Amino acid sequence: MSDKRIKTLIADTFLEVADALETGQYGKKPVIGFASEGSEHGEDNIKRAMELAAYKGLDARLIEGEDIHKEMEKLLDSGEIDAAVTMHYPFPIGVSTVGKVITPGIGKPMYLATTTGTSDTDRIAGMVKNAIYGIIAAKADGIENPTVGIANIDGARQTEKALLKLKEQGYDINFAESARADGGIVMRGNDLLAGTPDIMVMDSLTGNLMMKIFSAYTTGGSYESLGFGYGPGIGDGYDRLIMIVSRASGAPVIAGAMEFATNLVKHNWKKIADDEFAKAKKAGFEAIIDELKNAGKKEAAPAAAVTAPPKEICTAQIPGIEVMDLEDAVQALWKEGIYAESGMGCTGPIVLMAADKKDKAYEILKNAGYVG
Template sequence: MAEKNIKQMIGKVFSDIADAVETGQFGEKVRVGLTTLGSEHGVDNLVKGAEIAQERDPSIEVVLIGPKVDSKLTQVVVDSEDEGYKIMEEMLDSGDLDACVTMHYSFPIGVSTVGRVITPGKGKEMTIATTTGTSSPHRVEAMVINGISGIIAAKAMGVKNPTVGILNVDGARQVERAFKELINNGYEINLTESMRSDGGCVMRGNDLLAGVPDVMVTDTLTGNILMKVFSSYTTGGSYESLGYGYGPGIGEGYERVILILSRASGIPVVANAISYGARLIKGNLKKIVKEEFEKANKAGLKEILKGLTKDTKRAADEDEEIVAPPAETVTGTISGIDIMDLEDAVRVLWKEGIYAESGMGCTGPIVMVNEEKLAKAIEILSKAGYVADNSNPC
């Protein structure tokens, strides 16, 4: 038995040398699995994408997990999707695979995927955090965690200090405040500015199309829709031809590198998703996950997340009747307040004797006060947690 093992090892060494001479690629290859059952475009669609990925990057060894096919790629034969998931997990846990690309996989709560798209405005690659899975059952808490996951994925892809923008969806302003609190506590988040003249880190549709931030933070359902639009807007929707897929599941303490494809993914996206997985492994994704969450937790992430629910801010005065002060001209405006908190912010100012009204500006919700009381109003709302400490009047 020992002699047989030695012969197998010698055979593998010579085989690896032959491959290296042929491809010019020396050293250990990154083994990326691909489950091939479940695609709306058939098994061949996935196999062709896998062959392209390995051919264009000899440092990748693709392992097909699915029915037997006519391909030179390494194969592990299974008869069902469930069996494929089981084998995939076993191979990842044992180290036989470094990463795996699959479809329709269920992650635990706390893990969501970070996708990559090619934006149509300028052809720029952009990370969307996140696209499937659930970072948290609480929307705003999830978006904050999504942002950290997006930073992790971008850093693993070689972007040392990725720019971050927050898509202008419900909860965006609360996420902005949480990010700025993390920044003030020492965690580095490189918030970018909108390309629109009014600036700010809350991104508009123009910023989305142009790929202004390296990492676009949003809720998972919106991110999922964005992935589908960016991936298939040139094909009518049934065939996703652009981008890199829905990306790796990232979460604190999660060890497996599993990337998600849509069942509608076409050959180019399949190939790109495999390449995405390989680059994440080369970029030490697991190490970066651990480091970034450690740094974020040191900056008070968990405490910040606990304080995000609106009930926390309202508890002190929810039973108190607050009467509006005498009306006065309100031409000073304060932005950066979440739509769900708008009326509560007005009540906070009333309680302090400042007349205020709510409104909607071109960039989102605003509170309007008298110009002479603008600075004081910002100070009050900042202390109450409705705007960031460094908010400016608009």
């Protein structure tokens, strides 16, 4: 063996030991794949992101191929990579992403729960789930007992009541206190800027807006230069660690997303997620969600059951459907013999179907008033 190769092995060993001392784990570095569908800032931005990741000591690898997401999923499922960063991914309903920003008040990190995807088709139920997702992301990123606040938006008080009930029934939530004089769990705009809570709970559309503002407020909006991206997709039973950035994300944010992913892998994010969901369910989480979704529903004649057609591989998608109409749109296609699934794309809710059924599916949905 050459002297150069021996020196390289020795250096790698020392790096592994140093990493083990820092994290309490010993072994191979987490491998983070990057599936880039095309940055708005060109190939140089991608190259710079990979260089920054290497500078941070991360094991980041580009994912290439004709169907880049299919290749990404293959690498994740085979264990060749531990996590992936990508600029767009259609998560299923029930999965949404927890972003991580640096707040401008005192430079404190804060988790935005959530920023893309849809946790639930019911807005309030979704926000309650987002609180759990945020706790999972923060704990998996190394914060032992993160504080939780609720952004002062529509549905904040209903979310507060549900989370307080969950705590009373045994799920340990460490609520933050607003920095404003009247305090409380519900956070004001000042708390957003100061990063008062570790986790700020909101719906994903508001979170997406907040993410873009925090990431690009210093650049005029065209280049996301700050933070760690839109975060990991989290949901009960969801096994893939897929991190989202946007096409406007600059190299520092892409590299930050890779660093975020590495931390999640090192802290065994999946075990933390499973443990948190189990503890929440033990405290009556599912009953609380059902209660929220059933609240205010009018008495109505039961709809006729619709049986799904034989399952097909869904590679085509139709966007532009209101999230509250999503499941009805899927069933409208089932009635016409077209197998379909609901999902969430980067622009909002989508219905997925086989490519050869897309045109017919579009006409059905258009005639039913689901798309324009």
